[in-house]
Amino acid sequence: MVEIGVFDAIHSARALRRFRPDPVPDELITRVLDAALRAPSASGVQNWMFVVVKDPALRARLGELYRESSRVVLAEYADRLKPAHLGDRQYELMKKSSGYLFEHMADAPVLIVAALKLGAPGSRHSPLKGEQEMARFWRLSGASIYPAVQNLILACRALGLGTVLTTIHAYYEEALKAALGLPADVHTYALMPMGWPIDKFGPVKRRPLSEVAFRDRWGNSWVG
Numbered sequence: 001m002v003e004i005g006v007f008d009a010i011h012s013a014r015a016l017r018r019f020r021p022d023p024v025p026d027e028l029i030t031r032v033l034d035a036a037l038r039a040p041s042a043s044g045v046q047n048w049m050f051v052v053v054k055d056p057a058l059r060a061r062l063g064e065l066y067r068e069s070s071r072v073v074l075a076e077y078a079d080r081l082k083p084a085h086l087g088d089r090q091y092e093l094m095k096k097s098s099g100y101l102f103e104h105m106a107d108a109p110v111l112i113v114a115a116l117k118l119g120a121p122g123s124r125h126s127p128l129k130g131e132q133e134m135a136r137f138w139r140l141s142g143a144s145i146y147p148a149v150q151n152l153i154l155a156c157r158a159l160g161l162g163t164v165l166t167t168i169h170a171y172y173e174e175a176l177k178a179a180l181g182l183p184a185d186v187h188t189y190a191l192m193p194m195g196w197p198i199d200k201f202g203p204v205k206r207r208p209l210s211e212v213a214f215r216d217r218w219g220n221s222w223v224g
């Protein structure tokens with residue numbers, strides 16, 4: 001395996017959604033998960049949970065739920081406009097690639113569900129009261145899982161594995177939780193297919209820094 005620097009990994013870990021059927025050794029999955037749990041979490045709670053799904057019948061079930069979710073997404077977002085910063089070709093490719101996954105989630109040899117054990121509101125693990133406090137809690141809840149998810153993405157890249165963060169399973173989250181036996185206080189944040197990619201890594205193209213970063217005050221573009 002060729003070593004890859006962290007900046008090269010960041011610049012090439014694009015969303016990959018097509019995978020060869022070849023199995024991924026457990027040792028590599030362990031390395032990827034170990035990288036995930038090196039991430040920070042709020043107050044160091046480390047309440048993340050990762051379910052690695054390799055069993056073909058369970059993958060098929062998750063694939064079915066992802067397909068069902070995609071129908072809801074397609075209906076809900078039928079009139080969605082192209083983000084202005086994406087070129088026509090880039091947008092079409094993104095839609096084609098996500099559309100492929102709608103039908104082929106189960107083809108990935110490994111599916112990883114990233115979740116957080118949040119505790120029931122008002123319990124020892126989640127002593128929250130009031131609507132505002134709850135709203136803030138839910139708005140920030142993903143903050144303790146997505147750093148781990150990004151570590152996972154970069155670790156996959158370093159090992160030559162492809163993956164993509166997906167979230168639309170949320171439409172059928174209860175069914176997904178039932179399929180995997182997740183307890184009620186475990187909430188899912190990502191369903192990530194993983195495997196040896198058919199397509200190439202990077203480059204990752206993004207809006208220019210000057211459009212999204214400011215010096216001192218909003219509107220004063222960062223010019224490095």
Ligand SMILES: Cc1cc2nc3c(=O)[nH]c(=O)nc-3n(C[C@H](O)[C@H](O)[C@H](O)COP(=O)(O)O)c2cc1C
Pocket residue numbers: 013014015016017094097098101164165166167168169204205
């Ligand atoms: C919060 C979040 C949710 C996403 N959900 C999905 C999803 O449900 N399905 C999917 O195919 N891709 C999903 N993606 C992947 C994005 O489409 C992808 O990161 C984006 O198009 C950039 O792709 P690139 O890195 O190849 O340029 C999601 C990404 C993020 C950050």
